[in-house]
Amino acid sequence: MNPSSKVYETQLYEIWEKQIYTKALRTVAGEDVQVLDVGVRNDDNGGPDYRNARIRIGNLTFVGDIEIDPDYTDWKLHGHNIDGKYNKVILHASLNNKNKHPYVYSRDGRKIPTICMIEFLPKDIVEKLSQKPNENHVDGKHGLKCYQLNEIVSKEEKEKFLSHLGMQRFNKKCKKIYSRLKELKFISEFKIKEPVISYELSAKFHERDFSHSDFNIKEIWQQLLYELIFEALGYSKNKTIMMELAKHAKIDYLMKIEKDGVLVNKYEAVLFNIAGLAPKIQTVKDKESIEYLEKLNLLWNAFSHLYDGEYLSETQWHFFRLRPQNFPTIRIAAGARILNEIINNNLIGTLSKKINEIRNPNVLINSLRSLFIVKSEGYWHSHYIFDRKAKNDIKYFVGAARADEIIVNVILPFFSVYYEIFGNNALSKKVLKIYDLFNQRSDNNLIIEVASSLGLKEDAKRTVISQGMIELFRGYCSKNKCLECDIGKVVFN
Secondary structure, rough: OOOOOOHHHHHHHHHHHHHHOOOOOOOHHHHHHHEEEOOOOOOOOOOOOOOEEEEEEEEEEEEEEEEEEEEEOOOHHOOOOOOOHOOOOEEEEEEEEOOOOEEEEEOOOOEEEEEHHHHOOOOHHHEEEOOOOOOOOOOOOOOOOOOOOOHOHHHHHHHHHHHHHHHHHHHHHHHHHHHHHHHHHHHHHOOOOOOOOOOOOOHHHHOOOOOOOHHHHHHHHHHHHHHHHHHOOOOOOHHHHHHHHHOOOOOOHHHOOOOOHHHHHHHHHHHHHHHHOOOOHHHHHOOOHHHHHHHHHHHHHHHHHHHHOOOOOOOHHHOOOOHHHOOOOHHHHHHHHHHHHHHHHOOHHHHHHHHHHHOOOHHHHHHHHHOOEOOOOHHHHHHEEOEEOOOOOOOOOOOOHHHHHHHHHHHHHHHHHHHHHHOOOOHHHHHHHHHOOOOOOOOHHHHHHHHHHHHHHHHHOEEHHHHHHHHHHOOOOHOOOHHHHHHHHHHOO
C-alpha cells in the first residue's frame, strides 16, 4: 500500500469491529492488548469513534472510548489533544505511525497508549484500504442496499429473521446488564472506587464464579437500574454521559442525604451540580432561574461535603441539534423523580409485583408504562435550560414514547436477568412473552427507514420486529455483511 494513498475511516471502523488481525495486538510501547468489547459506534458529529469499549492492556482492564485515525499525526491535526470530549479515550488506534510514537495525550495531559494497526493486518486487507468503499445506498441515512431487490423474499421470511434478531438483541442487553451487575458486586465487596475515566478489574474478578447469593444486596440492584434508566433518558447523544452521572452520584451517596419533603429538589441539586450544568447565580438574569438556583445551592451546600467524587463538565453535554424535549436538563429533571421512586418508594418491588400479579399482557404493559410517564412540574415546567423561559409550558418530562423505550431497553431485560439469577423461570418466560407482544410508540428514524426499505411499515410498531430491524442494520447492513444475512443470501445469490 502506498503511504500517500487516502484511507477511508469507514474501512478502519470495519477492521476495528471485525478484529481481523494476523497476531495478538500490542501497543507501540510493547504492552499486550486484548479487546474484550469493541464498544458502540459514535454517530454524533463530535467525540471519539467508539464509546464504552472494554480492553485489557497488560494486566489491567479499562472501560472507555476508542479513537481511530488513518495516521498517528491526525490526533493533533484534528485537535483531539485540546478537546475535552476525548478525555475518556483509553486507546488510540492508527493505521500508520511512521515514527513509532508510543502515546497520544489528552487535554488534561493523560498518556493514552496507541497501537499501529498496519503491523497486525493481513496483506490483502492492507492492499484494499486505499480503495473507496461502496457508497451505494437508498436515500436516507439508514436505507438498505437491497431495498429494490428484497421483494423476492416473503413477508413471513423477513418477519421470522427479524424476530430472531430481535431476540438476539434482547439477549445482548441481558448479557450487558449481567456483566455490569457483577462489576457492581465486585466493586462494592472490595471497596473499589471508580475513577471518571476508567477503572481496573483485577484477576480476582475475571476468575470469580458468582452465585445468586452474591446478589442479595438491594443497593446493587438499585444502582444498576438507576444507571440503565439514566442511560435510556440520555437518548442517543447524551446516553453515555447520563450513565456517567449515575455512576458519579451513586446510590450509596444519595442514601446519606436526610429524607424529608423536598427530596426531589435535593436530588436535582446533586445531579445538576455534579453534572456541571448549574450556572453561577451572578451570571443569571431570569428571576425564576435565580430563585430556583438559590434553592438548589442552599440544598447542595448542606450535603456537598459528603461527596468526595469528581465532577463532570458542561462541555461534555450535548444540546446541539436536539429537540428541547430531549435536552439533558429536562432528562435530569425526569431522572431526579424516577430516582426518588427507586430509592424511597421501592420501584423495583413495585415493578416486580406488577409483572407477577397482572395476568393480562396488555393491562400489564399499560401499567408498566404509566410508571415511567413523568409529568412536568416546578421550575422545569416552564424552562428547557437555565436562565431562559420556554415559549410554551412543558407537559411531560417523559412521554409515552420515551417510557416505552425505557420498558423495552431497560425494564424487560433487567427483570429477565433478575428472575434468571433467582431461579424464577415462570416470570422469566413471562418477561419474554411481554417483549414479544409489546407494541411501542416510537419515532426512531432508523426503524422507519429500515421498515420502509423492507416493505414492512406495518410491522415497525411491534417491538421484537423493530428491535430486529435495529440489529439488522447495525449488525449486517452497515457492515456490508449482506451474504451473512438471511435476506441478503436470497437477494444476492
